[in-house]
Amino acid sequence: MSIRLTIISQIENIAAEQSKKIAPLDDSLLLSQSGLDSLCFAILVARLEDILGTDPFTASDEVYFPTTLGEFVELYEHCPA
Amino acid sequence: MNTAPPETTLEGLIRSRPRFRLETCSGAVLGSEVLGSLTYVGGLSRLAGKSVLIGAKSQLAAARAMIELDGFAARLVICPPDFSPERLASVIEQARVDAIVCEDSRMVFGSARPLFVIESAGTREERIESPRLRTQWLLPTSGTTGPPKLVAHSLNSLLGAIKGASNGPSPVWTTFYDIRRYGGLQIFLRACVAGATLALSDAEESLDGHIARCLRLGVTHISGTPSHWRRLLMNPNHVLLEPEYVRLSGEIADRAILSALREAYPKARVVHAYASTEGGVGFEVTDGMEGFPASLLDVEGEIELRLRDGSLHIRSPRTATSYVGRDDLQLRDKEGFVDTGDMLERIGERCFFKGRRTGVINVGGLKVHPEEVEQVINAYEKVRMSRVGARRNPIIGDIIAAEIVLREETATTEDEDALKHDILEFCRARLPRHMVPVTMRFVPALDVLASGKLARRHA
Structure with missing residues (x-):
């Protein structure tokens, strides 16, 4: 599964587990309006680390925090595993 | 003296x-x-x-x-x-x-x-x-x-x-x-x-x-x-x-x-x-x-x-x-x-131990005693014992991670993913969401210190 699809399916799983209603997941979606809260994002980052073997937020000293879903996916796509 | x-x-x-x-x-x-x-x-x-x-x-x-x-x-x-x-x-x-x-x-x-x-x-x-x-x-x-x-x-x-x-x-x-x-x-x-x-x-x-x-x-x-x-x-x-x-x-x-x-x-x-x-x-x-x-x-x-x-x-x-x-x-x-x-914690006419003051995990500013989570996991019928600890997380400081030892009779026969799912559902029904383990791992045994107590990093 591609990184993008992995991220999308994890977001859907977490939203279901946490009973969150999420907005349509397109690249321009602002994360702040996605329907996920910070605990959901924390879970997402931990799950992705387990699945992809990488955590771009701690992998480098210079991390910019993504604001849209597209940027979030890009962060993972550009992070060396 | x-x-x-x-x-x-x-x-x-x-x-x-x-x-x-x-x-x-x-x-x-x-x-x-x-x-x-x-x-x-x-x-x-x-x-x-x-x-x-x-x-x-x-x-x-x-x-x-x-x-x-x-x-x-x-x-x-x-x-x-x-x-x-x-x-x-x-x-x-x-x-x-x-x-x-x-x-x-x-x-x-x-x-x-x-x-x-x-x-x-x-x-x-x-x-x-x-x-x-x-x-x-x-x-x-x-x-x-x-x-x-x-x-x-x-x-x-x-x-x-x-x-x-x-x-x-x-x-x-x-x-x-x-x-x-x-x-x-x-x-x-x-x-x-x-x-x-x-x-x-x-x-x-x-x-x-x-x-x-x-x-x-x-x-x-x-x-x-x-x-x-x-x-x-x-x-x-x-x-x-x-x-x-x-x-x-x-x-x-x-x-x-x-x-x-x-x-x-x-x-x-x-x-x-x-x-x-x-x-x-x-x-x-x-x-x-x-x-x-x-x-x-x-x-x-x-x-x-x-x-x-x-x-x-x-x-x-x-x-x-x-x-x-x-x-x-x-x-x-x-x-x-x-x-x-x-x-x-006092609930009605009973007091319950939540854990040690020094062992608290900070999940996005909310305090979690590992023992409180362990007590819920341990209550699941197929679980023998568990250890809950902090896992560093870039979004909210710490998240809850659990290691679980299953009861002998269930240890080898179960589908791990299904069992994880069931234990998580069990936890979600009983704990506030920030206390539910984010990651869960089955282990054959957990270290017990010479003192007889579960080995914890912050003991």
């Missing part, structure tokens, strides 16, 4: 209990018939009024030294057997140790002091009667980081929770604790007071060996931490034991372990005791349920319990009196209460 002569010494106590016996796995025995007539500590007379570290390797030798030196040395310093030379050196300085008793004059203790040998065979050396002293018993508290902290007890404070011998047949005890830890020392003293047999555990002995020895001796009373008990229940031979009395202390006794013990030993009285090296034995819970009745709080009497800032405070003659060698630390507050650092 109280200078009045003691009402009794340990040796005096045992002398009037002819059926007192200690048994080790190698078959060595210490019984009251030899006490008083034989001396084991060589050069004993030179230890009168001294501060003495008991550095014995074996529990039996340590017991001999405790019995001979109580009332004779000014201070007995008792450390668990796994203390490193660095920790021992710190203890020796803090307790101003004059001499060390041990089995072998070549042993090394981190800081050089004259060594006195505890012989394995007693001699009929003339016992020098000295003025009886109210010996101070120094024990390190059970925290595992930083230099050890010593607290001072007396034989009286240590015996405070122990009732006199009853008329019935004397019990046959065993404990998974080493008798040089507070929980084990309590059982050793119980055996002394009751004139009972105590089968000592041994780090070198297998659990199967220990169980076989319990059967041979007809053990009726067993004590250990909840982690000790979980380890026993994971051994198929636990079904051979038929204890009358099952005692838990040293960790939170959750509903899962209490019900598992009731199921395994339907004829036994299952009792959990709240005790710590600093706070002494607070109380025993005999109704078989987790937590304790809130009616114990705020009662005036010998044991006074208060809930302050969420933490249990105790004032009683069984608490230690002070820290020793650390002027910067105060054990009791102005009113004489000891803050145990054990956090409580």
Whole structure:
């Protein structure tokens, strides 16, 4: 599964587990309006680390925090595993 | 220090209990018939009024030294057997140790002091009667980081929770604790007071060996931490034991372990005791349920319990009196209460332990006691035990991670992902969302420290 699809399916799983209603997941979606809260994002980052073997937020000293879903996916796509 | 002569010494106590016996796995025995007539500590007379570290390797030798030196040395310093030379050196300085008793004059203790040998065979050396002293018993508290902290007890404070011998047949005890830890020392003293047999555990002995020895001796009373008990229940031979009395202390006794013990030993009285090296034995819970009745709080009497800032405070003659060698630390507050650092939640008429103040995990500013999450996971029927810890997370600081040991019968037959899902659902139904584990891992076993407690990073 591609990184993008992995991220999308994890977001859907977490939203279901946490009973969150999420907005349509397109690249321009602002994360702040996605329907996920910070605990959901924390879970997402931990799950992705387990699945992809990488955590771009701690992998480098210079991390910019993504604001849209597209940027979030890009962060993972550009992070060396 | 109280200078009045003691009402009794340990040796005096045992002398009037002819059926007192200690048994080790190698078959060595210490019984009251030899006490008083034989001396084991060589050069004993030179230890009168001294501060003495008991550095014995074996529990039996340590017991001999405790019995001979109580009332004779000014201070007995008792450390668990796994203390490193660095920790021992710190203890020796803090307790101003004059001499060390041990089995072998070549042993090394981190800081050089004259060594006195505890012989394995007693001699009929003339016992020098000295003025009886109210010996101070120094024990390190059970925290595992930083230099050890010593607290001072007396034989009286240590015996405070122990009732006199009853008329019935004397019990046959065993404990998974080493008798040089507070929980084990309590059982050793119980055996002394009751004139009972105590089968000592041994780090070198297998659990199967220990169980076989319990059967041979007809053990009726067993004590250990909840982690000790979980380890026993994971051994198929636990079904051979038929204890009358099952005692838990040293960790939170959750509903899962209490019900598992009731199921395994339907004829036994299952009792959990709240005790710590600093706070002494607070109380025993005999109704078989987790937590304790809130009616114990705020009662005036010998044991006074208060809930302050969420933490249990105790004032009683069984608490230690002070820290020793650390002027910067105060054990009791102005009113004489000891803050145990054990956090409580009161729900209606029951109080529940949530965990240690120092072990808290911070999930995005919300505080989580690992023990609270473990209690829920452990209540899931297929789980034997669990350990919850923090996992660093770039979004909210820490998240909750769980390691789980399954019950033996389910361990190999289940679909792991389905089981994880079920346990998570079980947690979600019972815990606020920030407390639900984010990651979960099945492991074959969890480390239990020599103290009998689950190994935690922040212990």
